[in-house]
Amino acid sequence: MSEAKIVRPDEREDKVGDGREAVGRAIRLANLDLPEADRELYCDARPQAVKPYNGILEKFANWARANSLWILGFGTGCGAIELRPLMTSRFDMYRYGIQPRPTPRQSGVFIIGGYASVKTLKRIVRSYEQMQNPKFVLALGSCTINGGMYWDSYNTINRLDHYIPVDVYIAGCMPRPEALIAGFNKLKEIIRAGKGEGANKYAENFDWYKANQKKVIRDWNMPDYNW
Amino acid sequence: MSKESGLNGTVTLEQSRLAGTMQEIERRFELTDAYAQRDSLGFVTVSRKDAVPLITHMRDYLGFTHLVLVTAVDVMERGILRLVYLLHNHGLCADIGIQVEIPRGDNPVTVSRSGDADGSEESRAGTRPGHDGDTLFAPGLASTAGVSKPAYTEMDSIHHLWAQAATYQREMKEMYGVHFPGSPRIDDEFALEGWKDIPPMRRDFDTLAYSERTFFPRPGRETHDPVEYMKQNMYPDEPTPPSA
Numbered sequence: 122m123s124e125a126k127i128v129r130p131d132e133r134e135d136k137v138g139d140g141r142e143a144v145g146r147a148i149r150l151a152n153l154d155l156p157e158a159d160r161e162l163y164c165d166a167r168p169q170a171v172k173p174y175n176g177i178l179e180k181f182a183n184w185a186r187a188n189s190l191w192i193l194g195f196g197t198g199c200g201a202i203e204l205r206p207l208m209t210s211r212f213d214m215y216r217y218g219i220q221p222r223p224t225p226r227q228s229g230v231f232i233i234g235g236y237a238s239v240k241t242l243k244r245i246v247r248s249y250e251q252m253q254n255p256k257f258v259l260a261l262g263s264c265t266i267n268g269g270m271y272w273d274s275y276n277t278i279n280r281l282d283h284y285i286p287v288d289v290y291i292a293g294c295m296p297r298p299e300a301l302i303a304g305f306n307k308l309k310e311i312i313r314a315g316k317g318e319g320a321n322k323y324a325e326n327f328d329w330y331k332a333n334q335k336k337v338i339r340d341w342n343m344p345d346y347n348w
Numbered sequence: 349m350s351k352e353s354g355l356n357g358t359v360t361l362e363q364s365r366l367a368g369t370m371q372e373i374e375r376r377f378e379l380t381d382a383y384a385q386r387d388s389l390g391f392v393t394v395s396r397k398d399a400v401p402l403i404t405h406m407r408d409y410l411g412f413t414h415l416v417l418v419t420a421v422d423v424m425e426r427g428i429l430r431l432v433y434l435l436h437n438h439g440l441c442a443d444i445g446i447q448v449e450i451p452r453g454d455n456p457v458t459v460s461r462s463g464d465a466d467g468s469e470e471s472r473a474g475t476r477p478g479h480d481g482d483t484l485f486a487p488g489l490a491s492t493a494g495v496s497k498p499a500y501t502e503m504d505s506i507h508h509l510w511a512q513a514a515t516y517q518r519e520m521k522e523m524y525g526v527h528f529p530g531s532p533r534i535d536d537e538f539a540l541e542g543w544k545d546i547p548p549m550r551r552d553f554d555t556l557a558y559s560e561r562t563f564f565p566r567p568g569r570e571t572h573d574p575v576e577y578m579k580q581n582m583y584p585d586e587p588t589p590p591s592a
Binding site (some may be wrong): 172239240243266267268273274275276277283284311323333336337338339340 | 461539544548559562564
Protein backbone atom coordinates (compact mmCIF):
# COMPACT_ATOMS: atom_id res chain seq x y z
CA MET A 122 0.00 0.00 0.00
CA SER A 123 1.46 3.28 -1.01
CA GLU A 124 1.34 6.43 1.04
CA ALA A 125 -1.92 8.26 0.39
CA LYS A 126 -1.37 11.81 -0.72
CA ILE A 127 -3.77 14.27 0.82
CA VAL A 128 -5.44 16.26 -1.92
CA ARG A 129 -6.90 19.40 -0.49
CA PRO A 130 -9.22 21.42 -2.67
CA ASP A 131 -6.92 24.43 -2.75
CA GLU A 132 -4.00 22.33 -3.99
CA ARG A 133 -5.89 20.87 -6.87
CA GLU A 134 -4.65 21.94 -10.26
CA ASP A 135 -7.98 21.83 -12.03
CA LYS A 136 -9.37 24.88 -10.27
CA VAL A 137 -11.90 26.55 -12.50
CA GLY A 138 -14.44 29.31 -12.38
CA ASP A 139 -13.59 32.67 -11.00
CA GLY A 140 -10.49 31.51 -9.22
CA ARG A 141 -12.02 31.36 -5.77
CA GLU A 142 -10.69 28.67 -3.56
CA ALA A 143 -12.73 26.26 -1.53
CA VAL A 144 -11.86 27.18 2.01
CA GLY A 145 -13.20 26.61 5.46
CA ARG A 146 -14.82 23.35 6.53
CA ALA A 147 -12.12 20.83 5.82
CA ILE A 148 -13.56 18.57 3.21
CA ARG A 149 -12.51 15.02 2.90
CA LEU A 150 -12.57 13.38 -0.45
CA ALA A 151 -13.77 9.80 -0.41
CA ASN A 152 -10.68 8.52 -2.19
CA LEU A 153 -8.20 9.98 0.30
CA ASP A 154 -7.26 6.84 2.19
CA LEU A 155 -7.25 4.48 -0.75
CA PRO A 156 -4.08 3.06 -2.30
CA GLU A 157 -3.00 4.76 -5.50
CA ALA A 158 -4.30 1.96 -7.69
CA ASP A 159 -7.84 2.21 -6.35
CA ARG A 160 -7.95 6.00 -6.24
CA GLU A 161 -9.31 6.28 -9.74
CA LEU A 162 -12.43 4.34 -8.75
CA TYR A 163 -13.54 7.61 -7.21
CA CYS A 164 -12.62 9.98 -9.94
CA ASP A 165 -12.74 13.70 -9.28
CA ALA A 166 -11.25 14.76 -12.59
CA ARG A 167 -13.02 17.00 -15.08
CA PRO A 168 -15.78 15.34 -17.08
CA GLN A 169 -14.98 14.37 -20.65
CA ALA A 170 -17.28 14.59 -23.63
CA VAL A 171 -18.11 11.13 -25.01
CA LYS A 172 -18.24 10.59 -28.76
CA PRO A 173 -21.28 8.73 -30.13
CA TYR A 174 -20.93 5.27 -31.64
CA ASN A 175 -20.93 4.94 -35.40
CA GLY A 176 -24.18 4.99 -37.37
CA ILE A 177 -26.60 2.22 -36.64
CA LEU A 178 -24.96 1.32 -33.35
CA GLU A 179 -25.71 4.74 -31.92
CA LYS A 180 -29.26 4.55 -33.22
CA PHE A 181 -29.74 1.21 -31.53
CA ALA A 182 -28.21 2.52 -28.31
CA ASN A 183 -30.50 5.55 -28.37
CA TRP A 184 -33.55 3.36 -28.95
CA ALA A 185 -32.55 1.26 -25.97
CA ARG A 186 -31.85 4.30 -23.79
CA ALA A 187 -35.21 5.83 -24.64
CA ASN A 188 -37.01 2.72 -23.48
CA SER A 189 -35.26 2.38 -20.18
CA LEU A 190 -35.43 5.63 -18.27
CA TRP A 191 -34.40 5.25 -14.65
CA ILE A 192 -35.20 8.31 -12.63
CA LEU A 193 -33.35 9.46 -9.58
CA GLY A 194 -35.55 9.27 -6.50
CA PHE A 195 -34.57 12.67 -5.18
CA GLY A 196 -37.51 14.98 -4.61
CA THR A 197 -35.95 18.39 -4.92
CA GLY A 198 -39.00 20.60 -4.52
CA CYS A 199 -42.76 20.64 -4.08
CA GLY A 200 -43.19 19.14 -7.57
CA ALA A 201 -41.79 15.85 -6.34
CA ILE A 202 -45.28 15.18 -5.03
CA GLU A 203 -46.32 14.55 -8.63
CA LEU A 204 -43.96 11.59 -8.83
CA ARG A 205 -45.99 9.56 -6.32
CA PRO A 206 -49.20 9.29 -8.37
CA LEU A 207 -47.00 8.61 -11.38
CA MET A 208 -45.88 5.38 -9.74
CA THR A 209 -49.35 4.22 -8.75
CA SER A 210 -51.76 2.19 -10.86
CA ARG A 211 -53.67 5.17 -12.21
CA PHE A 212 -50.76 6.63 -14.17
CA ASP A 213 -48.39 3.66 -14.01
CA MET A 214 -45.13 5.00 -15.36
CA TYR A 215 -43.64 1.50 -15.55
CA ARG A 216 -45.50 0.85 -18.79
CA TYR A 217 -43.33 3.55 -20.38
CA GLY A 218 -40.13 1.91 -19.20
CA ILE A 219 -39.65 4.40 -16.39
CA GLN A 220 -38.71 3.36 -12.90
CA PRO A 221 -37.21 5.08 -9.89
CA ARG A 222 -33.78 4.26 -8.50
CA PRO A 223 -32.46 5.14 -5.07
CA THR A 224 -29.00 6.36 -6.06
CA PRO A 225 -27.62 8.71 -8.72
CA ARG A 226 -25.18 6.07 -9.93
CA GLN A 227 -27.99 3.85 -11.18
CA SER A 228 -30.09 6.67 -12.62
CA GLY A 229 -30.23 8.27 -16.05
CA VAL A 230 -32.97 10.87 -15.62
CA PHE A 231 -33.02 13.60 -13.02
CA ILE A 232 -36.37 15.29 -12.39
CA ILE A 233 -35.99 18.69 -10.79
CA GLY A 234 -39.29 19.06 -8.98
CA GLY A 235 -39.93 22.78 -9.06
CA TYR A 236 -38.20 25.49 -7.09
CA ALA A 237 -34.55 24.93 -6.23
CA SER A 238 -33.13 26.84 -3.30
CA VAL A 239 -29.42 27.53 -3.25
CA LYS A 240 -28.98 24.89 -0.58
CA THR A 241 -30.79 22.31 -2.73
CA LEU A 242 -28.92 23.40 -5.84
CA LYS A 243 -25.70 22.34 -4.20
CA ARG A 244 -27.13 18.83 -3.74
CA ILE A 245 -28.59 18.88 -7.24
CA VAL A 246 -25.19 19.62 -8.76
CA ARG A 247 -23.59 16.92 -6.68
CA SER A 248 -26.21 14.35 -7.61
CA TYR A 249 -26.16 15.31 -11.28
CA GLU A 250 -22.41 14.90 -11.47
CA GLN A 251 -22.61 11.48 -9.83
CA MET A 252 -25.01 10.18 -12.47
CA GLN A 253 -23.48 8.20 -15.29
CA ASN A 254 -23.51 9.20 -18.93
CA PRO A 255 -25.76 9.56 -20.80
CA LYS A 256 -27.96 11.51 -18.41
CA PHE A 257 -31.02 13.63 -18.96
CA VAL A 258 -32.77 16.33 -16.96
CA LEU A 259 -36.50 17.00 -16.84
CA ALA A 260 -37.26 20.37 -15.28
CA LEU A 261 -40.69 20.46 -13.74
CA GLY A 262 -42.78 23.54 -13.14
CA SER A 263 -42.47 27.28 -13.72
CA CYS A 264 -39.87 27.73 -11.02
CA THR A 265 -37.19 25.95 -13.01
CA ILE A 266 -37.98 28.06 -16.08
CA ASN A 267 -37.89 31.60 -14.69
CA GLY A 268 -38.25 31.31 -10.94
CA GLY A 269 -42.05 31.05 -11.01
CA MET A 270 -43.68 32.50 -7.94
CA TYR A 271 -40.29 32.60 -6.22
CA TRP A 272 -38.71 34.77 -8.92
CA ASP A 273 -37.79 37.53 -6.43
CA SER A 274 -36.75 35.28 -3.58
CA TYR A 275 -33.37 35.78 -1.98
CA ASN A 276 -32.67 32.07 -1.84
CA THR A 277 -34.23 30.48 -4.93
CA ILE A 278 -32.56 30.29 -8.32
CA ASN A 279 -34.37 31.67 -11.35
CA ARG A 280 -33.37 29.51 -14.28
CA LEU A 281 -32.03 26.04 -13.92
CA ASP A 282 -30.28 25.81 -17.29
CA HIS A 283 -27.51 28.10 -16.06
CA TYR A 284 -26.42 25.48 -13.54
CA ILE A 285 -27.03 22.11 -15.18
CA PRO A 286 -28.11 21.33 -18.76
CA VAL A 287 -31.87 20.77 -19.14
CA ASP A 288 -33.39 18.57 -21.85
CA VAL A 289 -37.12 19.15 -21.36
CA TYR A 290 -39.04 21.81 -19.48
CA ILE A 291 -42.55 20.97 -18.32
CA ALA A 292 -44.45 24.18 -17.64
CA GLY A 293 -47.13 24.50 -15.00
CA CYS A 294 -47.55 25.07 -11.33
CA MET A 295 -47.71 22.18 -10.71
CA PRO A 296 -47.84 20.16 -13.94
CA ARG A 297 -50.07 17.13 -13.50
CA PRO A 298 -48.78 13.57 -13.92
CA GLU A 299 -50.18 13.52 -17.46
CA ALA A 300 -47.97 16.48 -18.31
CA LEU A 301 -45.05 14.67 -16.81
CA ILE A 302 -45.74 11.64 -18.99
CA ALA A 303 -45.98 13.93 -22.03
CA GLY A 304 -42.60 15.32 -20.99
CA PHE A 305 -41.17 11.83 -20.81
CA ASN A 306 -42.46 11.08 -24.31
CA LYS A 307 -40.86 14.27 -25.57
CA LEU A 308 -37.63 13.24 -23.89
CA LYS A 309 -37.81 9.87 -25.64
CA GLU A 310 -38.15 11.62 -29.00
CA ILE A 311 -35.13 13.73 -28.17
CA ILE A 312 -33.09 10.71 -27.16
CA ARG A 313 -34.09 8.70 -30.24
CA ALA A 314 -33.15 11.66 -32.44
CA GLY A 315 -29.70 11.62 -30.83
CA LYS A 316 -30.16 15.09 -29.32
CA GLY A 317 -30.04 14.15 -25.65
CA GLU A 318 -26.52 15.46 -25.29
CA GLY A 319 -26.81 17.14 -21.91
CA ALA A 320 -23.87 15.34 -20.33
CA ASN A 321 -21.59 16.28 -23.23
CA LYS A 322 -22.83 19.85 -23.13
CA TYR A 323 -21.97 19.94 -19.44
CA ALA A 324 -18.49 18.61 -20.10
CA GLU A 325 -17.84 21.00 -22.97
CA ASN A 326 -19.06 24.09 -21.11
CA PHE A 327 -17.77 22.93 -17.74
CA ASP A 328 -16.08 26.21 -16.84
CA TRP A 329 -19.20 28.24 -17.58
CA TYR A 330 -21.42 25.97 -15.50
CA LYS A 331 -18.94 25.96 -12.62
CA ALA A 332 -18.65 29.74 -12.64
CA ASN A 333 -22.43 30.07 -12.48
CA GLN A 334 -22.71 27.51 -9.72
CA LYS A 335 -20.00 29.17 -7.68
CA LYS A 336 -21.67 32.52 -8.10
CA VAL A 337 -24.61 31.36 -5.96
CA ILE A 338 -23.13 28.53 -3.88
CA ARG A 339 -20.92 30.68 -1.69
CA ASP A 340 -19.38 28.15 0.66
CA TRP A 341 -18.09 25.85 -1.98
CA ASN A 342 -16.79 22.83 -0.11
CA MET A 343 -17.05 20.03 -2.60
CA PRO A 344 -14.78 18.72 -5.31
CA ASP A 345 -15.14 20.58 -8.58
CA TYR A 346 -16.38 17.44 -10.20
CA ASN A 347 -17.41 14.47 -8.18
CA TRP A 348 -17.87 11.11 -9.63
CA MET B 349 -55.62 46.64 30.40
CA SER B 350 -59.09 47.03 28.96
CA LYS B 351 -57.77 47.98 25.55
CA GLU B 352 -59.99 46.43 22.95
CA SER B 353 -58.86 43.98 20.34
CA GLY B 354 -57.75 45.40 17.05
CA LEU B 355 -59.42 42.65 15.08
CA ASN B 356 -62.95 42.06 16.29
CA GLY B 357 -63.18 44.61 19.05
CA THR B 358 -65.54 42.51 21.10
CA VAL B 359 -63.44 40.70 23.69
CA THR B 360 -61.57 42.48 26.44
CA LEU B 361 -59.01 40.83 28.62
CA GLU B 362 -61.36 40.97 31.60
CA GLN B 363 -63.98 39.01 29.71
CA SER B 364 -61.59 36.50 28.23
CA ARG B 365 -60.55 33.28 29.87
CA LEU B 366 -57.13 34.82 30.43
CA ALA B 367 -58.48 37.29 33.00
CA GLY B 368 -57.11 35.42 36.05
CA THR B 369 -53.72 34.97 34.49
CA MET B 370 -53.52 38.61 33.53
CA GLN B 371 -54.25 39.73 37.10
CA GLU B 372 -51.44 37.50 38.33
CA ILE B 373 -48.98 38.85 35.77
CA GLU B 374 -49.91 42.47 36.32
CA ARG B 375 -49.34 42.20 40.04
CA ARG B 376 -45.73 41.10 39.52
CA PHE B 377 -44.52 42.66 36.30
CA GLU B 378 -44.75 46.00 34.62
CA LEU B 379 -46.64 45.66 31.37
CA THR B 380 -46.49 48.47 28.84
CA ASP B 381 -49.38 47.05 26.82
CA ALA B 382 -51.93 44.25 27.15
CA TYR B 383 -54.86 43.29 24.97
CA ALA B 384 -56.96 40.32 23.93
CA GLN B 385 -57.11 39.33 20.33
CA ARG B 386 -59.84 36.82 21.03
CA ASP B 387 -61.18 34.83 23.95
CA SER B 388 -58.24 32.43 23.93
CA LEU B 389 -55.40 34.68 22.75
CA GLY B 390 -53.89 37.68 24.50
CA PHE B 391 -50.75 39.74 24.05
CA VAL B 392 -48.65 41.59 26.60
CA THR B 393 -45.64 43.82 26.05
CA VAL B 394 -42.81 43.96 28.57
CA SER B 395 -39.33 45.40 28.70
CA ARG B 396 -36.31 43.28 27.90
CA LYS B 397 -35.26 43.00 31.54
CA ASP B 398 -38.68 41.65 32.57
CA ALA B 399 -39.10 39.27 29.65
CA VAL B 400 -37.25 36.16 30.80
CA PRO B 401 -38.50 36.42 34.44
CA LEU B 402 -42.06 36.75 33.11
CA ILE B 403 -41.70 33.78 30.78
CA THR B 404 -40.18 31.71 33.59
CA HIS B 405 -42.98 32.68 35.96
CA MET B 406 -45.64 31.80 33.43
CA ARG B 407 -44.05 28.47 32.72
CA ASP B 408 -43.41 27.44 36.31
CA TYR B 409 -46.41 28.89 38.18
CA LEU B 410 -49.18 29.75 35.73
CA GLY B 411 -49.25 26.56 33.64
CA PHE B 412 -48.01 27.99 30.33
CA THR B 413 -45.78 25.00 29.79
CA HIS B 414 -45.84 24.83 26.01
CA LEU B 415 -43.64 27.07 23.90
CA VAL B 416 -45.58 27.43 20.65
CA LEU B 417 -43.19 29.66 18.77
CA VAL B 418 -40.67 32.45 18.99
CA THR B 419 -40.50 34.91 16.18
CA ALA B 420 -39.52 38.46 15.38
CA VAL B 421 -41.21 41.36 13.63
CA ASP B 422 -39.10 44.08 12.07
CA VAL B 423 -40.69 47.46 12.82
CA MET B 424 -38.06 49.50 11.05
CA GLU B 425 -40.13 52.72 11.18
CA ARG B 426 -39.69 52.79 14.94
CA GLY B 427 -36.19 51.34 14.85
CA ILE B 428 -37.14 48.24 16.84
CA LEU B 429 -37.41 44.51 16.46
CA ARG B 430 -40.41 43.06 18.25
CA LEU B 431 -39.81 39.53 19.52
CA VAL B 432 -42.91 37.45 20.20
CA TYR B 433 -42.88 34.46 22.52
CA LEU B 434 -46.16 32.54 22.19
CA LEU B 435 -46.93 30.31 25.17
CA HIS B 436 -49.82 27.87 25.50
CA ASN B 437 -51.68 26.74 28.59
CA HIS B 438 -53.18 23.29 28.09
CA GLY B 439 -55.54 23.64 31.05
CA LEU B 440 -57.04 26.91 29.83
CA CYS B 441 -56.70 26.06 26.14
CA ALA B 442 -55.40 29.60 25.71
CA ASP B 443 -52.28 31.34 24.45
CA ILE B 444 -50.44 34.42 25.58
CA GLY B 445 -47.98 36.18 23.36
CA ILE B 446 -45.21 38.01 25.16
CA GLN B 447 -43.87 40.85 23.08
CA VAL B 448 -40.48 42.39 23.72
CA GLU B 449 -39.24 45.40 21.83
CA ILE B 450 -35.50 45.62 21.40
CA PRO B 451 -33.49 48.15 19.41
CA ARG B 452 -32.97 47.12 15.84
CA GLY B 453 -29.32 48.11 15.71
CA ASP B 454 -27.27 48.33 12.58
CA ASN B 455 -27.61 45.67 9.97
CA PRO B 456 -25.00 43.04 10.70
CA VAL B 457 -23.17 41.44 7.82
CA THR B 458 -22.43 37.83 8.50
CA VAL B 459 -19.61 35.80 7.14
CA SER B 460 -20.30 32.15 7.56
CA ARG B 461 -17.93 30.25 9.77
CA SER B 462 -17.35 27.77 7.03
CA GLY B 463 -15.32 30.28 5.11
CA ASP B 464 -15.35 33.66 3.52
CA ALA B 465 -15.08 32.66 -0.10
CA ASP B 466 -13.88 35.95 -1.50
CA GLY B 467 -13.40 37.94 1.67
CA SER B 468 -11.38 41.02 1.06
CA GLU B 469 -9.18 42.81 3.53
CA GLU B 470 -11.69 45.62 4.09
CA SER B 471 -14.41 43.20 5.09
CA ARG B 472 -12.16 41.53 7.60
CA ALA B 473 -11.25 44.81 9.24
CA GLY B 474 -14.38 44.97 11.37
CA THR B 475 -14.04 41.65 13.14
CA ARG B 476 -14.57 42.04 16.86
CA PRO B 477 -11.54 40.82 18.75
CA GLY B 478 -12.22 37.80 20.92
CA HIS B 479 -15.47 36.91 19.19
CA ASP B 480 -15.43 33.65 17.31
CA GLY B 481 -18.65 34.24 15.39
CA ASP B 482 -16.87 36.18 12.66
CA THR B 483 -19.26 39.06 13.08
CA LEU B 484 -18.65 42.05 10.89
CA PHE B 485 -20.08 45.52 11.04
CA ALA B 486 -22.21 46.96 8.32
CA PRO B 487 -20.08 48.06 5.38
CA GLY B 488 -20.29 51.72 6.35
CA LEU B 489 -18.72 50.97 9.70
CA ALA B 490 -16.16 48.50 8.47
CA SER B 491 -13.31 50.97 8.46
CA THR B 492 -13.56 51.68 12.21
CA ALA B 493 -11.80 48.52 13.31
CA GLY B 494 -12.03 47.52 16.93
CA VAL B 495 -15.11 49.58 17.82
CA SER B 496 -16.85 47.97 20.77
CA LYS B 497 -20.35 48.60 19.45
CA PRO B 498 -21.90 45.19 18.85
CA ALA B 499 -22.95 44.44 15.31
CA TYR B 500 -25.84 42.30 16.47
CA THR B 501 -28.67 43.50 18.61
CA GLU B 502 -28.94 41.19 21.60
CA MET B 503 -31.65 39.43 23.54
CA ASP B 504 -31.51 37.02 26.48
CA SER B 505 -31.73 33.37 25.57
CA ILE B 506 -34.48 31.10 26.88
CA HIS B 507 -32.90 27.82 25.81
CA HIS B 508 -32.62 26.81 29.48
CA LEU B 509 -36.44 26.83 29.72
CA TRP B 510 -37.19 24.94 26.51
CA ALA B 511 -34.36 23.25 24.66
CA GLN B 512 -36.09 23.76 21.32
CA ALA B 513 -35.91 27.51 21.77
CA ALA B 514 -32.27 27.25 20.71
CA THR B 515 -33.41 26.32 17.21
CA TYR B 516 -35.71 29.33 16.98
CA GLN B 517 -32.90 31.51 18.22
CA ARG B 518 -30.47 30.19 15.63
CA GLU B 519 -33.02 30.97 12.95
CA MET B 520 -33.64 34.47 14.28
CA LYS B 521 -29.95 35.23 14.37
CA GLU B 522 -29.66 34.26 10.73
CA MET B 523 -32.89 35.80 9.46
CA TYR B 524 -33.19 38.92 11.64
CA GLY B 525 -29.71 39.44 13.06
CA VAL B 526 -30.62 39.06 16.73
CA HIS B 527 -27.86 37.54 18.80
CA PHE B 528 -28.68 35.31 21.80
CA PRO B 529 -25.45 34.96 23.77
CA GLY B 530 -24.99 31.53 25.30
CA SER B 531 -27.56 29.75 23.18
CA PRO B 532 -26.26 26.42 21.89
CA ARG B 533 -24.86 26.44 18.34
CA ILE B 534 -26.03 30.02 17.91
CA ASP B 535 -23.25 30.75 15.42
CA ASP B 536 -24.01 27.78 13.19
CA GLU B 537 -25.79 28.27 9.90
CA PHE B 538 -29.45 27.40 10.02
CA ALA B 539 -31.07 27.47 6.58
CA LEU B 540 -28.72 29.64 4.56
CA GLU B 541 -25.30 28.42 3.55
CA GLY B 542 -22.57 30.98 3.15
CA TRP B 543 -24.86 33.99 3.44
CA LYS B 544 -22.94 37.25 3.23
CA ASP B 545 -25.54 40.00 2.98
CA ILE B 546 -27.64 41.62 5.68
CA PRO B 547 -30.13 39.21 7.30
CA PRO B 548 -32.75 38.54 4.65
CA MET B 549 -35.87 38.97 6.76
CA ARG B 550 -34.94 42.53 7.73
CA ARG B 551 -37.26 44.78 5.84
CA ASP B 552 -34.56 46.99 4.35
CA PHE B 553 -33.13 43.97 2.55
CA ASP B 554 -34.24 44.34 -1.08
CA THR B 555 -34.94 40.78 -2.09
CA LEU B 556 -35.87 41.59 -5.70
CA ALA B 557 -32.67 43.54 -6.33
CA TYR B 558 -30.67 40.75 -4.71
CA SER B 559 -32.39 38.14 -6.86
CA GLU B 560 -31.83 40.12 -10.04
CA ARG B 561 -28.13 40.59 -9.51
CA THR B 562 -27.56 37.01 -8.35
CA PHE B 563 -29.85 34.56 -10.12
CA PHE B 564 -29.78 35.26 -13.90
CA PRO B 565 -33.36 36.45 -14.43
CA ARG B 566 -34.87 35.13 -17.63
CA PRO B 567 -36.06 38.00 -19.82
CA GLY B 568 -39.69 38.17 -20.89
CA ARG B 569 -41.51 37.95 -17.58
CA GLU B 570 -44.78 39.86 -17.67
CA THR B 571 -46.89 40.94 -14.73
CA HIS B 572 -50.57 41.86 -14.94
CA ASP B 573 -52.77 43.56 -12.42
CA PRO B 574 -55.38 40.83 -11.82
CA VAL B 575 -58.35 43.23 -11.74
CA GLU B 576 -57.38 44.96 -14.98
CA TYR B 577 -56.41 41.76 -16.71
CA MET B 578 -59.63 39.90 -15.88
CA LYS B 579 -61.75 42.86 -16.86
CA GLN B 580 -59.95 43.19 -20.18
CA ASN B 581 -60.29 39.52 -20.99
CA MET B 582 -63.64 38.55 -19.48
CA TYR B 583 -65.92 41.61 -19.32
CA PRO B 584 -64.35 44.52 -21.22
CA ASP B 585 -67.69 46.35 -21.63
CA GLU B 586 -68.61 46.65 -18.00
CA PRO B 587 -67.70 49.82 -16.11
CA THR B 588 -64.87 49.63 -13.60
CA PRO B 589 -66.19 49.20 -10.07
CA PRO B 590 -65.52 52.30 -7.96
CA SER B 591 -63.48 50.41 -5.37
CA ALA B 592 -61.00 49.04 -7.92
